[in-house]
Amino acid sequence: MDVQSDTPQQHSAMLGPNNKLILCNNSTEGSGELLFKEVNLRPEYDNQFVRNLVNEMSCVFIANQRSPDCPMTVEEVLHYSRSYRAVIKESMQHVQRALMTEDAASADLLDDLMRTLVVSESAWNLMEIIFFQEPQGGELALQLLKWLSIHIDDCRVMMEEVMKEDPVHHHHNYWPAVYGCLLQGKTEGVMELLVASNNTSKSCRVLMSVLSKMPVYQAAGMAVNEYEGKWRMWREELKQMLSQGVFADDDKMAQMAKILSGDLDSILSAVEELSAPWYSYLMAAIFYTQPYAKFHQVQGSIEGAVHRCGGIKSFDTHDSLIYHILRRNLVELMKCCSEEFSSWWFAAHLADVFHQANLLQEKNSLDTTMRDSLLLEYGGSLMQDHRLWNVGIHYLLQCPKYGRYHLQEYLARLPLASTRQALKVLSVCETHGFTQQASSICRVMARREMREDRLGSALTWCRHGKDGNMATIVAEKFLDQYRESVMLPSVDVLDALGPTMLLMSKKLLFLVKLREFHQLVDTGEEKEACSLLVALIKSRTAPARYWFLLILELLPMLESSKVLFTPDEIYDLMNAVTELKQSKSEEMMNELEVSRIQTLHLSLTRCLAKVTLSDSNALVAISCDV
Structure with a gap:
């Protein structure tokens, strides 16, 4: 979002991370410097006491959700309601203690919070008397x-x-x-x-x-x-x-x-x-x-x-709340709660208590209950805060009609500030079957890790998201590094890839086979290693631009005194070198490339002679035996 003003002193605004509005003074007068100011659109959640209240209220909310087939009794509703009120009272005590020690600047904010809590607890208590206890004449x-x-x-x-x-x-x-x-x-x-x-x-x-x-x-x-x-x-x-x-x-x-x-x-x-x-x-x-x-x-x-x-x-806020409670006007009460409080926590939880008591039956034009609408608003406000988004999930999931859709949209927009947070969000997506959002998160993290040159981590994210296209891009980066250093990075990640990922990306399959070649060489299984690499070239699993490097990898084994190749394998390598030479004229090759091709031709010729001689000697030995 970008907003420009038409006044001589130009300002612009854009929505930044963590729900902050960034204001910029673009005026060229004075020093000409751009002045930035951040405005937090959810300032109430910056208060630690409010966040504690939100977390405690959510525990009560989660513990008291019931299916429509198992409604609460009046006693259970009262217990549920009083649990919320106990949380508010406890929060009041914490704020009161803090007011005795905080400085003047913090004290103003705490005073406002204390007033809100006092009004909330008072109105909630009266609501219990009027709606649930229902005292009769004489007691009332x-x-x-x-x-x-x-x-x-x-x-x-x-x-x-x-x-x-x-x-x-x-x-x-x-x-x-x-x-x-x-x-x-x-x-x-x-x-x-x-x-x-x-x-x-x-x-x-x-x-x-x-x-x-x-x-x-x-x-x-x-x-x-x-x-x-x-x-x-x-x-x-x-x-x-x-x-x-x-x-x-x-x-x-x-x-x-x-x-x-x-x-x-x-x-x-x-x-x-x-x-x-x-x-x-x-x-x-x-x-x-x-x-x-x-x-x-x-x-x-x-x-x-x-x-x-x-x-x-x-009337002030408290007067209005008491007025609507005494009149038992739930619609106006919920409207008042929504308008008078800066956060949705009071209205949302109060509405859920009424819902559990089967007192809220109204539906709006979208066929959504009042309780669901308030839970969506409250859950959405929590999802927009990087510290409370995981709390907001519980509220959205309790809205059967639109909750999952809202949750998917919010999860897709969460800023992934760290790997830890990304894993948390991914876990939520997987738990609730949001495959598209899960794939998107894995792709975003894979690109981020790839930009930071952490290819092993990038490939791990591709594996988690089962993203063959992204895995191909990461595999290209692996091969680029291999081409520069003739070494494979993050081999432990390659070792952990399962068969499903290999079927999704041909280049990833080549990468894993190349890793397998190096493992065979390291364990002394040179003949099997040579056969594997020749097969990669012949089947064209290995891209043509890497053939030259692969054959160079075989050079020590071509020069070995041992017979490690069959004649057919040598002919396959000769054909590959010839194809490479034909695809690039000598005028376009530098001296090093020309020299290397000549060396490969010579090594392949010598190796073929060695193999042929070995086969001839073997035939002679067989004839003598006969």
């Missing part, structure tokens, strides 16, 4: 407040600080701590703060009594109807006290009493005073107006709560 409000107190723990922190002050009510966060506890349904915390303040007013004593008598739902020992009746009676008594002006002498106690009685304006006022999010208002309003509410009643209160707290336009 308590579960929501419990979730709120876990993930918004400002009031706990403030309460700890306040309780260290003496007297406690002089601390500037005393009343924020009181209201914070009240909004989260922590009535015991409210009572503890009131007792610590030594407030002896009548209003305070009455409010303490009201708090102590407030009915609390117990799932094990109380029916919902019984709880609802007790709570309504308690609330009516409190409203009567308010109408009679029992708390008129203390504005703070009056406001707290109004909150307890379910006065929405008072609840909203406390939420605004604490700058708490919209869902704090919703959950407090549910708890103090209908704590026995069922889920559809909670859903009916959502839009009103959002409207009172400033509307959807005021």
Whole structure:
């Protein structure tokens, strides 16, 4: 990719290795030097904590994949979901420890990551409550407040600080701590703060009594109807006290009493005073107006709560996630996850949990499930990172319709930075039957090794890819070196070639036979060596341009006192020398070549005479014996 701008100061951009965009300033002003800048298109994966998170999440993902014939139970889905959440929590702990030691530059990046993890874990926890635990009336409000107190723990922190002050009510966060506890349904915390303040007013004593008598739902020992009746009676008594002006002498106690009685304006006022999010208002309003509410009643209160707290336009990422989870709108939830997070890890894993729970049935225009689409995006983003591509494979393979096609394309585009990485990619291709990609990798590596003059390695890659055409090219390089030095390189590789490779390349067959000739000479089997080389020339397995060198290899054996050739073999060699001489006129040959041909003719003539004489002597000996 190359992009040019039309502005006077020209810039260009091109996509470089490892998914980096290389920007170049082509301006001729100033020094005239080209200025380059790399921009990483996947910066989140440069963070070691993110990579660790990705690896840990993948382990959970792989271990919990099921076939459609064996769906998960609700308990198994919950266990699967909580395993992901445990990974996120562990990652939060690692980042928190790092924040205590990192410098300012790194701290900014870690702060951003920490915020992302906190939002993810909080939303994931609420998702488990709403979609999988499905608490019934009486339990639901308590579960929501419990979730709120876990993930918004400002009031706990403030309460700890306040309780260290003496007297406690002089601390500037005393009343924020009181209201914070009240909004989260922590009535015991409210009572503890009131007792610590030594407030002896009548209003305070009455409010303490009201708090102590407030009915609390117990799932094990109380029916919902019984709880609802007790709570309504308690609330009516409190409203009567308010109408009679029992708390008129203390504005703070009056406001707290109004909150307890379910006065929405008072609840909203406390939420605004604490700058708490919209869902704090919703959950407090549910708890103090209908704590026995069922889920559809909670859903009916959502839009009103959002409207009172400033509307959807005021939402941040966390607000939006909570909004879609409470409305049980999976499509909008997945859309929000995809848009708000810089990486696909959250949306992809969340979608798979919903898929395993059989809650995602929607398909898009390409007939691909939402879960598969998100896994393809996430797996693809991992495949584009040179450190995480092997993790991305698992996600693509879990997409039955398009996963293998995507994987093949990504594997074909992976930068093969080293032999080790090439072997890893090749192993993946072979495991999944991607023969075309495997052959392409072997061919690329063979060419690279050949350029580096590592012919043995190049031939090994050809053998791995069963690439006869490439093996022929490498064999040519072997023979070029042989022609220059009359020595064969990387003979151990030649020895290891199997019969299949030899059938795929005629030149490779010649190369192996030449190696066999040298082995026979080394072991003293000269006669067999001579017969082999003559056969190579006669059958034209050996290219004609190498005949001269081959016959020169035979020169010491032609001059040997031993009879190593048959007359037919010598005639075959003479014909080869004659053919070479005819293919190249004497004017085109240098003095050395002319001299060598004359030497070969002379050696062949002498050898023929020696063989003929030997045969004659043998005949005479036979006649004498007769």
